[in-house]
Amino acid sequence: MSQAIERETMEVDVLFVGAGPATLASAIHLMNQLEAFNRSAEAAGRSPIEPPTVLVIEKGAEVGDHMLSGGVMNPKAIGELIPDFVEQGFPTEYVCDYAGFWIFHPKGKISAPMVPPNFQKKGYHVVSLNKVAKWLAERAEAAGAEVYPGFAGDELLIEGDRVVGVRTGDMGIDKNGQPKGTFTPGMDIFAKVTVLGEGVRGSLSKQLIERFGLQGVNPQSFETGIKEIWKIDPKKHRPGRVVHGLAFPKILKEFHGMWLYDMQDDLISYGFVTTLNSESPHCDPHLEAQKFKTNPWMKNLLEGAELVKYGAKVIPTGGLYAQPKLYTDGALLIGDSASMCNAQNLAGIHMAIKTGMLAAETIIDALEQGDFTSKTLGGYAERYRNSWAYTEHYQARNFAPSAEKGIAYFMLNEPLRMITGGRGLKDDMRTEPGHSMMKKLSELPPEEREKEPFEFDGVLTFSKEHLVGFSGTAHEADQPPHLVVADTDLCSTTCAEEFGNPCENFCPAAVYEMVPDTANPGRKKLFIHHENCVHCKTCDIADPYQIITWTPPEGGEGPSYDGM
Numbered sequence: 001m002s003q004a005i006e007r008e009t010m011e012v013d014v015l016f017v018g019a020g021p022a023t024l025a026s027a028i029h030l031m032n033q034l035e036a037f038n039r040s041a042e043a044a045g046r047s048p049i050e051p052p053t054v055l056v057i058e059k060g061a062e063v064g065d066h067m068l069s070g071g072v073m074n075p076k077a078i079g080e081l082i083p084d085f086v087e088q089g090f091p092t093e094y095v096c097d098y099a100g101f102w103i104f105h106p107k108g109k110i111s112a113p114m115v116p117p118n119f120q121k122k123g124y125h126v127v128s129l130n131k132v133a134k135w136l137a138e139r140a141e142a143a144g145a146e147v148y149p150g151f152a153g154d155e156l157l158i159e160g161d162r163v164v165g166v167r168t169g170d171m172g173i174d175k176n177g178q179p180k181g182t183f184t185p186g187m188d189i190f191a192k193v194t195v196l197g198e199g200v201r202g203s204l205s206k207q208l209i210e211r212f213g214l215q216g217v218n219p220q221s222f223e224t225g226i227k228e229i230w231k232i233d234p235k236k237h238r239p240g241r242v243v244h245g246l247a248f249p250k251i252l253k254e255f256h257g258m259w260l261y262d263m264q265d266d267l268i269s270y271g272f273v274t275t276l277n278s279e280s281p282h283c284d285p286h287l288e289a290q291k292f293k294t295n296p297w298m299k300n301l302l303e304g305a306e307l308v309k310y311g312a313k314v315i316p317t318g319g320l321y322a323q324p325k326l327y328t329d330g331a332l333l334i335g336d337s338a339s340m341c342n343a344q345n346l347a348g349i350h351m352a353i354k355t356g357m358l359a360a361e362t363i364i365d366a367l368e369q370g371d372f373t374s375k376t377l378g379g380y381a382e383r384y385r386n387s388w389a390y391t392e393h394y395q396a397r398n399f400a401p402s403a404e405k406g407i408a409y410f411m412l413n414e415p416l417r418m419i420t421g422g423r424g425l426k427d428d429m430r431t432e433p434g435h436s437m438m439k440k441l442s443e444l445p446p447e448e449r450e451k452e453p454f455e456f457d458g459v460l461t462f463s464k465e466h467l468v469g470f471s472g473t474a475h476e477a478d479q480p481p482h483l484v485v486a487d488t489d490l491c492s493t494t495c496a497e498e499f500g501n502p503c504e505n506f507c508p509a510a511v512y513e514m515v516p517d518t519a520n521p522g523r524k525k526l527f528i529h530h531e532n533c534v535h536c537k538t539c540d541i542a543d544p545y546q547i548i549t550w551t552p553p554e555g556g557e558g559p560s561y562d563g564m
């Protein structure tokens with residue numbers, strides 16, 4: 001259908017996809033640096049650069065709607081971007097003055113006598129990334145960029161071997177793929193340079209990396225983070241507290257971690273992170289986050305508290321060795337789309353901002369030279385290599401490969417990594433994709449083949465169906481599901497038998513359900529509750545057959561992560 005459609009076109013100089021910290025910082029820096037460039041060019045009698053047209057598109061209905069982060073931010077990069085960010089009213093909740101590393105055990109918790117260096121967060125800013133994105137977007141617009149929320153980048157526009165822009169998604173198509181009365185075709189936005197800052201597992205970034213063979217030396221690794229905001233008893237609220245922790249003895253079997261940060265108005269940000277390389281098809285990040293709250297200390301903290309918000313999002317944890325080539329003709333990758341999150345420190349906001357700034361400086365070179373090929377855009381990779389962001393990643397380079405070797409290896413290797421500048425026992429280790437670790441039910445010990453039952457109490461712990469209501473997510477029901485399952489027959493047959501349909505477990509929003517198949521008595525078929533999707537991307541990653549593809553739904557749909 002798309003071939004015959006007449007589409008509106010638009011031309012800009014610089015197109016940013018996604019309105020996250022990476023792209024918004026990049027747009028601000030681009031405009032500020034350009035002004036500085038032109039001032040000095042004028043003083044030196046050189047030609048100035050014509051101010052570029054800059055557009056940021058965002059799939060959420062509002063900027064910030066799809067932002068979900070733990071929210072403790074290293075202030076280094078924002079201080080470089082906007083040195084007086086505090087005076088300009090940056091939305092800091094609190095500055096961390098207590099950083100703890102706690103071990104939770106069946107009777108409560110103990111504080112580790114020494115906080116590991118990667119969790120020493122004193123002086124870091126606790127933020128809501130939703131508020132930060134809004135704050136940055138205001139500054140990007142004031143600097144001259146246009147920001148269009150409600151527009152999802154659906155397809156890369158490529159001419160020959162060069163990226164020339166992005167096609168936004170069509171709107172108003174019914175569930176059978178037919179245009180409705182409200183049909184509006186997506187727009188072709190042509191740009192001299194397209195900067196992908198879609199965050200984790202970006203759908204266009206995936207296309208770009210595959211099409212141009214930009215993959216890093218290791219496949220990306222991932223964790224799913226569940227976040228809840230609660231309003232707690234003011235007496236239990238502790239401004240400036242930043243806690244990371246783990247559950248003992250569970251940690252001896254599985255990698256996971258938790259965070260707890262206090263926010264304004266007696267709110268807390270609680271999160272639980274589960275790695276997506278589990279051997280168990282029952283791996284269920286939402287369930288793990290619920291179970292963790294039954295620890296006596298957590299139970300006490302949340303007694304009488306009120307749940308305010310729920311959400312989930314994947315974290316890219318592969319680090320340096322999973323980083324793709326950062327540029328190709330006409331395009332750049334920044335932030336989480338480029339594996340810039342430092343998983344060792346659970347810190348990606350400052351990396352997103354910094355890589356956005358480095359990309360902006362390179363775009364100024366490209367504008368000056370009128371060249372948007374790899375020859376000039378490659379300067380971004382060079383700048384990155386000479387920056388503190390690379391040094392930080394280099395120190396953390398073996399974190400993900402070491403974690404993948406199992407708890408015993410990791411525990412032994414961690415102290416060694418710390419004293420050998422990040423090397424540890426072995427450097428440059430190869431990893432396998434997380435989904436390939438999942439074992440078939442028949443390969444598990446008999447007592448592990450059934451998922452352990454768990455009763456949600458509706459006070460402290462809640463079902464996925466209930467929690468989705470706290471994510472603010474909304475999707476038009478009459479549209480083609482944006483979760484594309486290549487072979488649903490496989491779900492009913494091979495997957496049901498081999499893995500027991502793990503999509504019902506790993507999706508934190510109850511999107512996938514195996515329901516009785518009336519046409520085939522005794523069999524079940526897949527039903528997709530696509531309207532529940534919180535855009536976390538777990539299914540696109542964790543499915544053992546790799547037949548699920550997450551695609552953007554109509555622009556403006558998805559979660560509404562106010563205050564997250």
Ligand SMILES: Cc1cc2nc3c(=O)[nH]c(=O)nc-3n(C[C@H](O)[C@H](O)[C@H](O)COP(=O)(O)OP(=O)(O)OC[C@H]3O[C@@H](n4cnc5c(N)ncnc54)[C@H](O)[C@@H]3O)c2cc1C
Nearest residue numbers: 018020021022059069070071072153199225335336348349
């Ligand atoms: C659970 C969790 C906890 C974390 N905790 C911390 C922490 O405490 N401290 C820290 O520093 N970092 C933390 N991080 C990491 C940090 O949040 C990320 O590294 C950072 O947000 C990356 O910024 P970004 O701009 O690259 O992408 P994002 O912040 O993900 O922004 C990308 C934007 O692009 C939009 N988008 C995506 N695809 C499209 C498309 N095709 N068309 C249009 N728009 C699109 C998305 O809707 C989104 O708004 C955490 C991450 C998670 C998931």
Ligand code: SF4
Nearest residue numbers: 507533534536537539
């Ligand atoms: S359908 Fe996929 S992307 Fe959507 S909430 Fe479930 S796992 Fe996340």
